[in-house]
Amino acid sequence: MFSPPNIITLAHGPSIISVENTRNVMLIRRAFKFELKPNGRQARQISQFCGCARYVYNRTLSLEKSLYAKDNKHSFRYTEAANRLPEWKTKHPFLKECHSQVLQQSLKDLDRAYTNFFEKRANFPKYKKKFRHDSIRFPQGVELDEIKQKIRLPKVGWVGYRKSQNIIGTIKNVTVIRRGEKWDVSIQTEYDNIPPETTPSEVGIDMGVKRFATLSNGEFFEPISPFKREQEKLAKLQRKLARQKKESRNSRKTKRKIARLYRHIADSRRDFLHKTSTQIAQNHSTVFVEDLKVSNMSASAAGTKENPGKKVKQKRGLNRSILDQGWYGFFQMLSYKLERKGGKLIKVDSRNTSRTCPQCGYVSAENRKTQASFACIHCGYHANADLVGAINVLRAGRARLACGKSGAVRPLSAGTQRDLLQH
Numbered sequence: 001m002f003s004p005p006n007i008i009t010l011a012h013g014p015s016i017i018s019v020e021n022t023r024n025v026m027l028i029r030r031a032f033k034f035e036l037k038p039n040g041r042q043a044r045q046i047s048q049f050c051g052c053a054r055y056v057y058n059r060t061l062s063l064e065k066s067l068y069a070k071d072n073k074h075s076f077r078y079t080e081a082a083n084r085l086p087e088w089k090t091k092h093p094f095l096k097e098c099h100s101q102v103l104q105q106s107l108k109d110l111d112r113a114y115t116n117f118f119e120k121r122a123n124f125p126k127y128k129k130k131f132r133h134d135s136i137r138f139p140q141g142v143e144l145d146e147i148k149q150k151i152r153l154p155k156v157g158w159v160g161y162r163k164s165q166n167i168i169g170t171i172k173n174v175t176v177i178r179r180g181e182k183w184d185v186s187i188q189t190e191y192d193n194i195p196p197e198t199t200p201s202e203v204g205i206d207m208g209v210k211r212f213a214t215l216s217n218g219e220f221f222e223p224i225s226p227f228k229r230e231q232e233k234l235a236k237l238q239r240k241l242a243r244q245k246k247e248s249r250n251s252r253k254t255k256r257k258i259a260r261l262y263r264h265i266a267d268s269r270r271d272f273l274h275k276t277s278t279q280i281a282q283n284h285s286t287v288f289v290e291d292l293k294v295s296n297m298s299a300s301a302a303g304t305k306e307n308p309g310k311k312v313k314q315k316r317g318l319n320r321s322i323l324d325q326g327w328y329g330f331f332q333m334l335s336y337k338l339e340r341k342g343g344k345l346i347k348v349d350s351r352n353t354s355r356t357c358p359q360c361g362y363v364s365a366e367n368r369k370t371q372a373s374f375a376c377i378h379c380g381y382h383a384n385a386d387l388v389g390a391i392n393v394l395r396a397g398r399a400r401l402a403c404g405k406s407g408a409v410r411p412l413s414a415g416t417q418r419d420l421l422q423h
Contacts, residue, residue, distance in 0.1 A: 026193045028340060032167050036151075036176065036183040037160040045156055046176055046183060050134040052098035053106035056085070058127045060110055078111040099155045105137040134178035142174045144187070151185060161185055179266070180259035195342025198285040204394030205280075205289045206353070206386045209321045210372065213276065213330075214386035216394040221276050226268040227324040234261055273330045281337035288397030290350035290389075294328045346397050353392040357381050 038046060060081050067074045085103055089095045095103065113125035143152040146167060150158045153176070169191025177184045204216040212223035227234075237258050244251040280287060301315035302308070309315070335345040356363045357376035366377050368385055375382040 024194060026195060026339070027190065028169070028193045029172065029188060029190050030169065032165065032187045032189065034164060034185050034187070035162040036185045037162060038156075038183060042156055042159055043183065046136070046153075047134070047178075048094075049098050049102050049136045049156075050178065051130070052095055053102050053136050054128045054130065054133065055092075056088070056095070056103050057106045057110055059088075060084075060107060061125055061127060076111065076114045078107055081107045081110070097155075099138070101139055101141070101154075102136045105139060109137075131178065135175060137173055137175045139173045142171060144171065151187075159185075180263040181256055182263065193340060195340065198342055200286070201284045202286045202288070202394065202398065203280070203284045204390045204392070204397060205287060206389035206393055207290065207292065207327055208386045208389075209318065209325070211386050212325055213280075214384070214390045215280075216387070216390040218387060220386065223321075223325050224268065224272050225321065225324050226265045226272075228321070230261060230265055234258065237261065269324070269326050270329070273326050273333055277330060277333040277337055280334060281341055281343065285338075285341070285343040286346065286397075287334060287338060287343070288346050288348055288393050289331060289334075290353060290393055291347035292327065292350060294322065298322045346400065348393060348396040348400055350393075353389045353396065354385065356388075356392050358388055358391045358395070 064074075064076050064081075082104055085095075085100070085107075110125060113122065116122035117124050138154055141154040144167060145151070145158075146163065149163045150160050151174070152158045153174070167187060167189060169189035172188045172190050174188070175186040177186065206214045208214060209223070212221045214220040237254060241251060241254045241258065244254060298319040300319070301310070301312050331345070338345050352363050354374075355365055355367050357367060357374075357379060359381040360376060360379040362376055362378040364377055368374050368388075370385075372385055373382065374385040374388040
């Protein structure tokens, strides 16, 4: 077991979260997130650093757009953008008060945003907004004292943090993020890990709205839906804010209440996802899930004036439930927790998983006439629809491992289904 020293000094290294496996020794890069507790001066200084980083990011993006408008062959280069910083510091002295590497990391974020756009992983970079995109990153020069629960940030000094777990590994970089009224610190570390010997155990998972996750062994997890639970209170505060005079003392108080409520919602959701994914990863070595495109599933169904969508109200409610439960974040957590323990998460094709009878293999949309129950029209098998989906996901996953194919639950041929119905 790793025993952290009293003070840990940040080492040089990239800021990419990854897992490498070499000869059963896994090189893990992991982020430890804590609530930061700066005093008034430190909070103002961190906020000022965020403003400087945001200014450099937005001004560089605006300049790059204008350069591209003049010459469509122009492309963003980090080195050229970084070379402008000394001149900008001369014209704008407030930039000198910010740590130089914070400004450089802001330009690297823009470089990464451009790369993601051209590789079709994200949309074109957007301007950062105050309070919504307040974050800074320190790639070096940070020290950590776990006993006193303090972290030293360059030009800021020793700042307290709320310790909830021990730090493992060598620190690679530190990011400070604003969430509502408070600040969080994310400490990314790197360490070698030998996965423990695990007992082979396979399970399929079906995701749902009524049941958050149903396992093929019959176990299921009820959703907590934190946004839905606080939606009425949030709407009440937002209506109150709309009636108040802008930038008044009372409106600022209401804004702080809304920010605290949003933070509580996010913390409740993340806590639930961590506990659920940890429980599954501890009990199973191989987990099969449907290859769901969450962004597509939660896209708006409103359509356009020429082609309006159908059942928009019902689809809006479904979208809200999917996003409230955090399916995408759950898959991410489950994946890296399984990898740490030597397990794996395997995604399979979701076709026919909710329409296939696990007993006779007959496929029909009539098998699932309601959202909650499954009843095969051929053999009469009936069970909870989510459980049937999880069993079919498990079967599809095992088929994928056996033959290396997509792992979809294939429907029986028309002739086979006809013979089954005749008998």
